Amino acid sequence: MLSGLISQSVFLGVLITLGAWFLALALRKRFDYAFVNPLLIAVVLTIAILLATRTPYQTYYDGAKYLSYLLTPATVCLAIPLYEQLEALKKNYKAILAGIVTGVVTSLLSVLALALIFGLDHAEYVTFLPKSVTSAIGMGISSELGGYSAITVAVIILTGIIGNMMAQPVLRLFKITDPVAVGVAIGSSSHAIGTARAMEIGPVEGAMSSLSITVSGLLTVVGAMIFQNFIQEASGRRSGGRGQSERKIMPRGGQERRKAYHGIQRADQEFQPDPGLYARVLRLRL
Amino acid sequence: MKYLKQFLIIIAISFAGEVLHYFIPLPVPASIYGMVLLFAGLCTELIPLSAVKETGDFLVAMMQIMFIPATVGLIDSWDILKDRWPVYLIITFVTTMAVLLAVGMVVQLGLARSKKKEGRENA
Numbered sequence: 001m002l003s004g005l006i007s008q009s010v011f012l013g014v015l016i017t018l019g020a021w022f023l024a025l026a027l028r029k030r031f032d033y034a035f036v037n038p039l040l041i042a043v044v045l046t047i048a049i050l051l052a053t054r055t056p057y058q059t060y061y062d063g064a065k066y067l068s069y070l071l072t073p074a075t076v077c078l079a080i081p082l083y084e085q086l087e088a089l090k091k092n093y094k095a096i097l098a099g100i101v102t103g104v105v106t107s108l109l110s111v112l113a114l115a116l117i118f119g120l121d122h123a124e125y126v127t128f129l130p131k132s133v134t135s136a137i138g139m140g141i142s143s144e145l146g147g148y149s150a151i152t153v154a155v156i157i158l159t160g161i162i163g164n165m166m167a168q169p170v171l172r173l174f175k176i177t178d179p180v181a182v183g184v185a186i187g188s189s190s191h192a193i194g195t196a197r198a199m200e201i202g203p204v205e206g207a208m209s210s211l212s213i214t215v216s217g218l219l220t221v222v223g224a225m226i227f228q229n230f231i232q233e234a235s236g237r238r239s240g241g242r243g244q245s246e247r248k249i250m251p252r253g254g255q256e257r258r259k260a261y262h263g264i265q266r267a268d269q270e271f272q273p274d275p276g277l278y279a280r281v282l283r284l285r286l
Numbered sequence: 287m288k289y290l291k292q293f294l295i296i297i298a299i300s301f302a303g304e305v306l307h308y309f310i311p312l313p314v315p316a317s318i319y320g321m322v323l324l325f326a327g328l329c330t331e332l333i334p335l336s337a338v339k340e341t342g343d344f345l346v347a348m349m350q351i352m353f354i355p356a357t358v359g360l361i362d363s364w365d366i367l368k369d370r371w372p373v374y375l376i377i378t379f380v381t382t383m384a385v386l387l388a389v390g391m392v393v394q395l396g397l398a399r400s401k402k403k404e405g406r407e408n409a
Contacts, residue, residue, distance in 0.1 A: 017354045039350050043357045050358070057362050064355035070345060071352045073293075073300045075317035077342035079324035083335065095396025103389040110381040118373050128377055132385055140313015154363040155378050157356065162382045164350075170383065176390035178397055185390035189382050193357075196349040206346075212389075214318055221313065 006055055013063020020045035034169035039193070040161060075192060078210035081199070085207035092180050099181070100212050103188030104219045107132040108227045115231055122233040123147055129224045131155045133217040134191040141221060145228045156191070163190020164197040183208025188216050292341035295333065299324050 006012060024041035050060055082089070089096065108129060115125040127147035130138035135156040142152035167186045176182060179202055186194040187209030195213060199206035303320030310319075327333035367374060
């Protein structure tokens, strides 16, 4: 009976999420260390609640999706703080642009270096190439180049959480304190999830972070196209063209993946894959 | 009523972003098109700041909460990550820190330089 209530409730998902968030905020107030990150704690608390009550993720998400629904309008509204900081943007545009370009190149180069160190193959390598940008862009790039989109999405979210959590203390440690520099660094390294934190640090930080998401996202589309060539597909496997060989080892959604890029906007109607993270983010364009 | 009107405008811009996303064959999400549209609208004063300000600020302030449901969804992705998760975690962590510090240093250096040129303080 209780499980029936849980699975039918429309409000429980939002209730758990908001409850976890405010509990996390209270913990943050009590233990004021930079590493006590409200977003991470709220996520861990929510997962703990779901596991303890054996609630499937899908049940939780049926309610909580109404929060995710607001992500697109909220991201659109990032233009407001950016507009309000137009002066800071105009005045420092050279340094800002140099920073964003540095970020895109550093991201691609560091992925290449680590891919070589860990001996990743082409498909895994291109999965990581767009890891620093907002997930809808990153997922599109990954699937276009023949990567595993679902892993890309997971890695992008993880990148955001790391940035949200660690950006401020790490930047402070290296004496990077200028609000413009902090903002561009957070936006370039950890997209919208980092930006949500930058907004809390200050208006200039938030605005610069918002700008960096957009510009570095677009630059990464071009950059990843170039960088994909630096680790080639193994020659024996490329016979059937892109995707032929790796589809066999795709974790899930091999067919859908091909459709994803050209048909992202029609994804809602055209295919209904299992209710995985990939599908959800596709629907949300996070 | 004011807030509802602001919400209407924000939703209209989000929809315009979806329209662009539908017609332009690039992996760019509707939200990014929408952000550019709203920014352009504000700069050209087609959309006055007062038409979106309060509701917009509220949505931005709530943004971290909106990421919780998708992030919790990582538990569903465990299946695809479990084989190689240490490698994935190392790559993700190292590259994120590399970008963070490289960008921070370049921008801060650039700012210091232009400040010196102008002989002014305050960025």
